[in-house]
Amino acid sequence: MVSKQLLLAEDDELLGSLLRFRLQKVGYEVAHVTDGKQVKEHLGEDIPDIIVSDIMMPYFSGIELIDYVRNELDSKVPIIIISSAGNEENVLSAFELGANDFISKPVSPSELLVRVARELNKT
Amino acid sequence: MKKRDLLEEIDSLRFQLNNLSFDTVDASEANALLNRFRKLTDSAANATKEQTPDLDLKDRDEQPNVSQTDHETGLQVVAQVSHEIRTPLNGIIGFTELLGESMLNEAQMAHVSAIQSASNSLMEIINELLEYAKLATGNISFETIDFNLSSAIKDIDFLCQTLIVADRVTLKTHIDPTIPEFLLGDPAKLGQILLNLLGNAVKFVKQGDISLHVSLKEKTEKIVWLTFVVSDQGIGIREEELPYIFDRYRQVGNSESTAGGTGLGLSIVKKLIDHQKGNIAVSSVFGKGTTFTFELPFSISTAGTVLEQPTKSAIERELLNGLVVLVFEDNTLNQRLIAERLNKWNCKTFVTDDFHQGMGFLQENVVDIVLMDLKMPNMDGFEISKNIRQHGTTRISEVPIIALTADFTVKDKKKSELAGMNGYLLKPYRPEALFKILLENTTPMEKNKDFDNYNGTMANGQDVEAHFTLDDIMSDCMNDVSLLEELIRLYKQNAIEFIGAAKIHLEQSNFKGLEFALHKMKSGLAMMKTYSLHAIVTEMHTCCKAEKDLKHLNYLYQSFLEEYPLVENQIEMALTSIKQQKS
Numbered sequence: 065m066v067s068k069q070l071l072l073a074e075d076d077e078l079l080g081s082l083l084r085f086r087l088q089k090v091g092y093e094v095a096h097v098t099d100g101k102q103v104k105e106h107l108g109e110d111i112p113d114i115i116v117s118d119i120m121m122p123y124f125s126g127i128e129l130i131d132y133v134r135n136e137l138d139s140k141v142p143i144i145i146i147s148s149a150g151n152e153e154n155v156l157s158a159f160e161l162g163a164n165d166f167i168s169k170p171v172s173p174s175e176l177l178v179r180v181a182r183e184l185n186k187t
Numbered sequence: 188m189k190k191r192d193l194l195e196e197i198d199s200l201r202f203q204l205n206n207l208s209f210d211t212v213d214a215s216e217a218n219a220l221l222n223r224f225r226k227l228t229d230s231a232a233n234a235t236k237e238q239t240p241d242l243d244l245k246d247r248d249e250q251p252n253v254s255q256t257d258h259e260t261g262l263q264v265v266a267q268v269s270h271e272i273r274t275p276l277n278g279i280i281g282f283t284e285l286l287g288e289s290m291l292n293e294a295q296m297a298h299v300s301a302i303q304s305a306s307n308s309l310m311e312i313i314n315e316l317l318e319y320a321k322l323a324t325g326n327i328s329f330e331t332i333d334f335n336l337s338s339a340i341k342d343i344d345f346l347c348q349t350l351i352v353a354d355r356v357t358l359k360t361h362i363d364p365t366i367p368e369f370l371l372g373d374p375a376k377l378g379q380i381l382l383n384l385l386g387n388a389v390k391f392v393k394q395g396d397i398s399l400h401v402s403l404k405e406k407t408e409k410i411v412w413l414t415f416v417v418s419d420q421g422i423g424i425r426e427e428e429l430p431y432i433f434d435r436y437r438q439v440g441n442s443e444s445t446a447g448g449t450g451l452g453l454s455i456v457k458k459l460i461d462h463q464k465g466n467i468a469v470s471s472v473f474g475k476g477t478t479f480t481f482e483l484p485f486s487i488s489t490a491g492t493v494l495e496q497p498t499k500s501a502i503e504r505e506l507l508n509g510l511v512v513l514v515f516e517d518n519t520l521n522q523r524l525i526a527e528r529l530n531k532w533n534c535k536t537f538v539t540d541d542f543h544q545g546m547g548f549l550q551e552n553v554v555d556i557v558l559m560d561l562k563m564p565n566m567d568g569f570e571i572s573k574n575i576r577q578h579g580t581t582r583i584s585e586v587p588i589i590a591l592t593a594d595f596t597v598k599d600k601k602k603s604e605l606a607g608m609n610g611y612l613l614k615p616y617r618p619e620a621l622f623k624i625l626l627e628n629t630t631p632m633e634k635n636k637d638f639d640n641y642n643g644t645m646a647n648g649q650d651v652e653a654h655f656t657l658d659d660i661m662s663d664c665m666n667d668v669s670l671l672e673e674l675i676r677l678y679k680q681n682a683i684e685f686i687g688a689a690k691i692h693l694e695q696s697n698f699k700g701l702e703f704a705l706h707k708m709k710s711g712l713a714m715m716k717t718y719s720l721h722a723i724v725t726e727m728h729t730c731c732k733a734e735k736d737l738k739h740l741n742y743l744y745q746s747f748l749e750e751y752p753l754v755e756n757q758i759e760m761a762l763t764s765i766k767q768q769k770s
Contacts, residue, residue: 078711079676082663085670120706148710152531153289159523168530170713173663174551175537178544 068184069110071104072096073117073129074146079171083116087175087180100124104132111139114184116176118146119154127154130161142183146171201409226453261675269317274518276313279306281524284618312458318379319451322458329462329493334374337362340401343378347385347397355394358385363402367411368404369488373463377483380459381415383452384479388419395420395476404482411485418478424471432469433457507532507625513548516591525558528618534625542566542574549583551662555629559608561592568592569606576607587628595642595689641678655754659716673759674715681711682751689744701729701740717754723747 070092074080077098084096095112097103100123115133119126122186126145133139145158145166155166164183283303291299321327344360381399388397397419405412410496424432433453460467460481467481512529516522517540528669529536537548540563557575561568568590578584590603590611603611612624657671664670685708705728712721727743730736 076710078674078681079714081677082670082674082714084665087663089665095662147530148706152527155527155530156289157283166526168535169710170535172535172537172552175548177537178537178547182544 067091068114068140069093069095070180071103071106071112071115071117072128073098073100073115073121074142075118077097083171083173083176086177090177092180098122098130102131107133107137111137111141112182113141114180115141115143116146116180117143119158120148124141127157127161129162130158134162142186144176144179146182231333233492265316265320269320272313273310273317274521276306276310278518278521279525280310281521281528285524285527313721315451317456318455321460322455327462329376330373331371331486332374333369333371335367335368336366336370336401336407336485339374339378339759340381340399343381343385344399347382347389352561356389356392356397357395358389358397358399360399361401366401366403367487368407370411371486371488372483376459376463380481381417381457383456384417387452388417388421388477392419392421409486411487412482413485414480414482416478416480418476420476423473423475423477424469425473426471429469429471433467452755507534507622509627510534510555510629511552512536512558512625513545513552513554513585514558514560514591515545515563515568516540516558517563518560521560525621526743528621532622532625542571545571546574546578549578549586550580553582556625557586557588558612559588559590561603562589568608569602572603572606572608589624589628604641655717655757655761657715657758657765661765668766671762671765678715678758679713679755682755686748689747693741693744696737698731698734702728705731715758717758719750720747721753723750 069090070087072080072084072087072094074083074096074121075098080096080098084094087094093115095104095106098121100121103117103121103124111133115129117126117129121129124132130143130145133141133143142164143162145155145163147155147158147166148169155184158166164186165179167179223275272502282447287296287299287303310331318327340360340362344358347358380715385397386401398417400414400416400418402412402414402416404414434458443455457467460483463483465481469477469479471477507529510529510532512534514522514525514536515527516531516538522538522540526536526538537545537552539545540560541546542565545557549557559572563571572588575586575588576584587610588608590599590608592611592613594598600611609628610624612620660672660674664674685704688704689701691697692704701705704723709721709724709728712718712724723743724748727740730740730743
């Protein structure tokens with residue numbers, strides 16, 4: 065089976081490293097980027113099977129990312145948003161723009177794995 | 188309409204509601220939905236009336252030829268209708284509430300209120316139907332609890348004030364001060380009676396006064412009889428119609444009336460009062476107004492005070508902060524609604540409709556409480572609860588479980604107790620009710636991890652040292668020591684960068700810069716579960732957002748500097764001990 069490609073956009077390296085490790089461990093091919101510029105570059109080359117993105121990122125927020133993917137790229141790739149507590153407005157707008165799911169910080173890697181698998185099962 | 192047609196109609200409505208999104212709903216569509224629901228509930232009422240000439244227990248006794256099965260089928264339809272509609276409607280109401288709290292422009296705000304009022308009237312209709320079915324079968328219980336009469340009346344007054352749309356209508360309440368402050372009885376049922384009567388008045392009166400007077404009729408050592416008078420200056424009721432006013436399905440002045448509803452309101456009121464051995468009378472002058480007078484007995488409470496629970500959002504956040512909640516819920520609308528609600532309170536939430544996913548989460552996380560929808564497609568809430576209770580690990584088998592349900596009968600209650608559930612919450616619920624049940628069913632120790640640790644550290648550094656462990660993060664790393672070491676390296680690097688950046692930002696009073704640095708630091712601290720530092724940074728973040736109190740920020744920064752070496756030391760020690768275990 066070809067492993068699923070996952071784009072992880074998380075500017076916090078600590079959290080990012082942990083999540084990348086756990087996702088790779090269960091067989092995803094993970095590209096980890098730490099800011100919005102890199103996200104755009106990456107999406108320019110290829111659209112992954114699923115995107116996991118923090119809301120707060122330098123240059124290009126998670127919200128803008130959803131808008132970009134849904135409207136500019138016109139892609140229905142599942143997007144899971146990572147939000148910090150106290151940012152409910154952002155989560156609402158994320159859903160309105162077409163995010164599929166969200167998970168709030170502090171992120172439990174096991175929970176993220178379940179959420180990712182669930183979104184991929186839907187498609 | 189045949190029963191099968193009715194169920195089909197319900198199904199199609201449910202489908203529509205499930206596919207509803209706020210981008211597409213506007214006032215006219217909401218009204219169209221409302222109209223469809225009215226038609227549906229009318230047919231439901233007719234259907235049940237046809238099948239069971241009388242739902243009323245007393246009347247039924249006088250007509251022994253009505254078979255029990257017919258009677259039950261009729262009630263089943265009513266129960267089904269109410270359940271099927273309440274679930275999606277609950278989602279709509281809750282989301283509309285959330286939507287109303289977000290930043291909206293004027294036009295959007297108007298749309299939101301339109302959805303709100305339409306969905307609320309739908310809910311009223313459904314609830315009336317259900318209520319009636321329950322009353323008719325005697326399937327309703329009255330509580331005997333301590334309550335504060337004047338604050339109960341104040342709540343009703345507030346609710347009714349919100350119903351008034353015409354500005355030429357006033358509502359006044361007056362309570363006889365000689366009535367004892369605390370009574371024993373069923374405040375919810377009293378509220379229901381008053382809401383019905385006052386709600387009717389608000390609905391029918393276009394101009395003039397509506398008033399509620401509560402007076403003391405009789406007082407013995409233990410019991411008071413209260414007289415409630417609800418008067419309005421509305422259109423009044425024709426003399427020939429007065430005798431039928433408490434009958435079912437009858438809305439006085441049918442042809443000219445435009446007010447919505449099932450027409451069950453007053454017969455519900457009558458039944459509620461009869462059940463409590465009270466009495467009600469009506470008098471009216473057509474064209475001038477109507478007066479309802481009812482009398483109810485209450486016991487005098489011996490409890491000196493009744494607890495009130497004012498909930499302020501700041502306190503709420505603090506109290507439930509970090510609570511880990513597992514929610515079993517299959518309706519996607521409700522899934523999102525409850526997750527967003529809980530996140531507002533800083534709870535850590537995982538929502539699923541799948542038994543195995545839920546169990547996986549329970550195994551990998553220390554869950555404080557489980558909220559359980561009872562009706563789910565694959566395995567229902569009772570079954571899942573039984574399985575949780577039979578789990579081999581005590582931490583899992585003893586987790587508090589609260590049932591979430593749109594309809595909870597006495598039978599369900601017994602079943603849920605047998606399944607080991609700890610309580611229930613009826614949908615639709617107010618945020619306050621959810622908050623209260625979370626608070627009641629979890630222990631304060633678990634809820635205030637951050638806060639307690641913060642205080643513990645400030646008071647006594649050694650205390651926390653003994654508790655600190657890297658075990659959680661280690662299991663997140665799947666016992667990979669090299670990854671753990673890498674994370675600790677990044678953690679230290681983050682902290683050093685933060686210490687430097689924060690110093691500069693504080694010197695320059697650069698709140699924006701500081702806020703960004705704090706944000707960056709916060710998630711790492713939470714991840715490593717270094718709560719003492721996390722609490723300091725969280726407080727700094729709050730101060731920083733308000734862009735004030737530089738002095739306090741400096742003080743907190745100093746605390747961070749003092750605390751950090753201690754924490755780093757704890758981490759090193761914990762790491763060493765993990766490495767020793769490994770080798």
